[in-house]
Amino acid sequence: MNKKHLLYFLFFALFAWSCSNTKYLPEGELLYTGATVKVEGDETSKKEKKALKTALKSILRPKPNSSFLGLKPKLLIYNLAGTPKKEKGWRHWLKTKVGEPPVLYSQVDLEYSKSVLQNFTENSGYFQTKSEADSTRNGKKASAEYIVTTGKQYTIRDVIFPTDSSLISTAVRNTSRRSLLKKDQGYSLDAIKLERTRIDSRLKEKGFFFFNPDYLKVQVDSTVADHQVDLIVKVKDETPQQAETQYKINKIIVYPNYSIGMDSVKNTMDSIKKYNDFTIIDPENLFKPRIFDRALYFQKEDLYNRADHNLSLNRLVNMGTFKFVKNQFRISDTIGNYLDAYYYLTPLPKKSIRLELLAKTNSANYTGTELNLNWSNRNAFRGAELLTITGFGGVEVQVSGQNKGFNVYRFGSEANLVWPRLVSPFKLNPPGGFVPKTKATLGYEFQNRIKLYSLQTFKGSFGYLWKESEQKEHLFNITEITYASPQNVTPLYQEQILANPSLGKVIEKQLIFGPTYSFTFTNTLERRKKNTFYYKGTIDLAGNVAGLVTGANIRKGDTIKLFNVPFSQFIKLENDFRHYYKLGPDSEIASRIIAGAGFAYGNSAEIPFIKQFFIGGTNSLRAFRARSIGPGSFDGAAVNTSAFLPDQSGDIKLEFNTEYRAKIYGLVKGALFVDAGNIWLLNENSDKPGAKFSKKFWSEMAVGAGAGLRFDFSFLVLRTDLAFPIRKPYLPDGERWVLDKINFGSSPWRRENLVFNLAIGYPF
The missing domain is CATH 3.10.20.310 (membrane protein fhac)
Structure with a gap:
């Protein structure tokens, strides 16, 4: 057979x-x-x-x-499992979790x-x-x-809002401009329900705290015309007086160390602090009162509105300091229409220690494990500051790649301090329900690349992170400092430098400092949208002020050193745009475009190796080994005959990816994909012919295709991809398309062209 x-x-x-x-x-x-x-x-x-x-x-x-290709596998599993003898074990799990009655x-x-x-x-x-x-x-x-x-659908002829002069009717009438009920629109009961909810939401912004959608009714008059209706919006006569009343804020009381219990509030009434419009009951003096002034939007005499209500709660939650945040509004005992606002906050444990064992992959096609020991203090200076000190160690190997056997061992430590505000001489407090943060980082890492070299890296940064909205996020580092120093360079790597002098740049001492900024926009969490987008733009400005002050110009021989190391001076831009198109509940087409460029000047002749662009690997061009493509039409494998193949880097990067994703069965999902792209150098390099960017760059694009499986275990996604090249930019012009040479039945072809990628998470 x-x-x-x-x-x-x-x-x-x-x-x-x-x-x-x-x-x-x-x-x-x-x-x-x-x-x-x-x-x-x-x-x-x-x-x-x-x-x-x-x-x-x-x-x-x-x-x-549920069925798949006309079969009912879940029902089959349910039947094959039979009747389990006990409520645990393999058969019980198979019948109740996998099977379907x-x-x-x-x-x-x-x-x-x-x-x-x-x-x-x-x-x-x-x-x-x-x-x-x-x-x-x-x-x-x-x-x-x-x-x-069915007969002919009835449509809306007119929408009539309340016309009387009462406070509540006037407020309802003022919401009509954004009504969901439109003339000539088909009649829909669901639309009427949504309209009642919309009106209620608008009234909540105008102080009507006790109003709710049930106090509204929409009468339908179907006698006005042929297959047309008038919709008459009314406030019900039985609406209580409280619901028709606008309320202002009176007292704002905060319990920052609240614990669930009958006497938890009573026992703290002997310790009351006044701060601006707030009353803070904190007998243990855990928090500085000013953090609540920044988090809470309400002030005394403000008209109640739900937006400020929700923004205040969001900010308290996003501080990351409180386990539970509860809020209540009660009618004040003062004369007039006032509410007292109460905030009950239960802190998380102040100090904690956590041990993590991670599985990870990176863009260089290395897969490995990492052990992290984290110590945290969530209220380091009584201002809800988060201090985290981490020690880590790990190993990374290439399961399939040109550097298999050249494993990477690394260990180090990092300290992060995050303030829930913008630490600045200027008073800054971006609007929104997200707490703006200031972050300072100090870190050290020792990396040992077996058979090649070791690298010590010191890092430091200070900057701001804030979210303009749920969709927009900004990260601005005033300064980001990196100092890298090589050690233990092996004879093998020295030989490689003689054959390829550009490899010497990898082990040069580096001093990089300067501001960075990135902007991220995403609406991918909006599940109902058919089209969703992600965009991240980054700019890195290294050594610009120092270069301007010192007048550094390497082209004239005026190289400036700090701590006996020339500082780097460059501008780097990168754009990452992604589009997701939903075909159905379990399928979509995901696409990505990456475009980046870097330009060195002043104190640098070229961008530092660690800041250059790379392409190829598990999250990039999956049909090519990690960092093996380019720059341009240069073939790195042809000029490196040893077992070790160096990473290829460039100053310009273009990459295009598109992937069809669909659920196959249960936690198994499949994908078909096409990747294309390359990197280039800005300047000629005699050691890398064909590497310079030119108007022929389109003819130097690498293209690959493949298929893969994704196993979605909820806590992680294990991804396997099998890909093969269909265009090789390093072949002679006119011979780069290799579609006619594809031969899955040939063992030599498979060995040379099929690339297996094992990774964690989606590529984009």
Whole structure:
């Protein structure tokens, strides 16, 4: 039996096995296989029928057992698991967690489902609707069929808001400009419910604390015209007086060390502090009062509004200092319409220690493990500052790559101090519900690249992080300092430098300092959108002020050194744009474009190696070994005959990726992808012919394609990709497309071209 026949046999065997699901059904029961919905009506357009059919089918219950390629694997697993003898173990897990019990036809109520479909259709403006229901039996299986016959949909002729001069009616009328109910729009009960919620939200911004959507009604007058209605918005007569009253803020009381218990508040009333408009009850003096002035938006005499209410809660939560944040508003005992605001805050443990074992991958195609020991103090100076000291150690290896065997061992320490405010001589407090932060970092890392060299790196930075909104984030480091010093350079690496002098740049001492800024925009968390985007733009300005002050100019021989090391001077820009297009609930097309460029000047002839661009590897061009492509048409493998192949770097980078992602079954997802891109140098390099960027850059693009699996375990995503090149930029011009040379049946071709990538997380 050849492979093709074997596959057919296995498929039909699985199909026959799956069909045997019905033999496990209880006596007299039928397996429910689903329902069909047909929408009829001469006055309803095809587009309306299609939309209505989709909506009607989505509300039908029960849903049949899930299927894949016509099979029902979850039901099959449920049946094969049998009856577990105890409520634990493999069989119990298989039956209850993986398997799915049969959906029986006896669970289907045709008359009830028919009425649900009719009600939904009428609530969508098709008032003259008729519905029918029937069923079909086939052996031990049964399905349902529904026919919904509609008339012409009613549309909105006019929307009428309250006209009287009362405070609440005036407030409701003032919201009409942004009404969800539009003239000539189809009548929809769901739209009316959303409109009531929208009006309530607007009233909450105007001080009507006790109002809610149930105090509104929308009367429908269908007699005004043929297939048209007037919608009349009214405040119900039985609405209580409190709901029609605007409230202002009076007292603002904060309990920053609240614990759940009957006497927790009473026992602290002997320790009261006044700070601006706040009353702070903190007998243990845990926090400086000013942190609440920055976090809470309300001030005395402010009109209550839900935006400030939510922003205050968000800021308290985002401080990262409190385990629980609870808020209450009570009618004040003062004369007038006032509310007292109470904030009950339960702190997290001040100090903690955590041990982490991590699995990780990086852009250089290295996979490894890391052990971190973290000590934290969440209120280091009584201002909700977060002090974290970390010690780490790890090993990284290339599972498949040109540097397999050249493992990397690293250890070091890092200290971070985060203030929940912008530490600045100027008074800065960006608006929004996200706490702006100032972060200072000091770190040291020792990295040993086996058989090559060791590298000591000292890092420090001071900067600001703030979110303009849920979608926009800014990171501005006033200064970011990196000092790198090599050690233990091996004879093997020295030999490589003789053959390729540019490798000497890797082990040069580096001193890099200067400001960096990045802006991030993303709306990918908005699940209902069909198109979502991610963008990150970064600018790195190294040594610019120092170069300007000292007049450094390496081209004239005027190199300036600090601590006996020339400081780097360059500008680097990078843009990362991603687009996600949802095809369905379990499938999408994800695309990415990366464009970056760096320019060295003044005190530097070229950008430091650690700041240059690289391409290829698990998160880049997956059909090519990590950092092996470019620059330009240069072939690094051809000029390096030793086992070690150096990383190729460049001053310019262009990369394009697109990936089709779809759920296969359960936690397994699949992907088909195409990657393209390259890096280039700005200047000629005699050691790297063809590396300079030119107008022919499009002809030097590397292209690869492949497929992969993603195992989504919720706590991590394990990714496997198998890719192969379809365009090699280092081949002679005119021979770079290699589609005609693809031969999966050839062992030499597979060995040379197939690249397996093992990684954690999605590539983008």
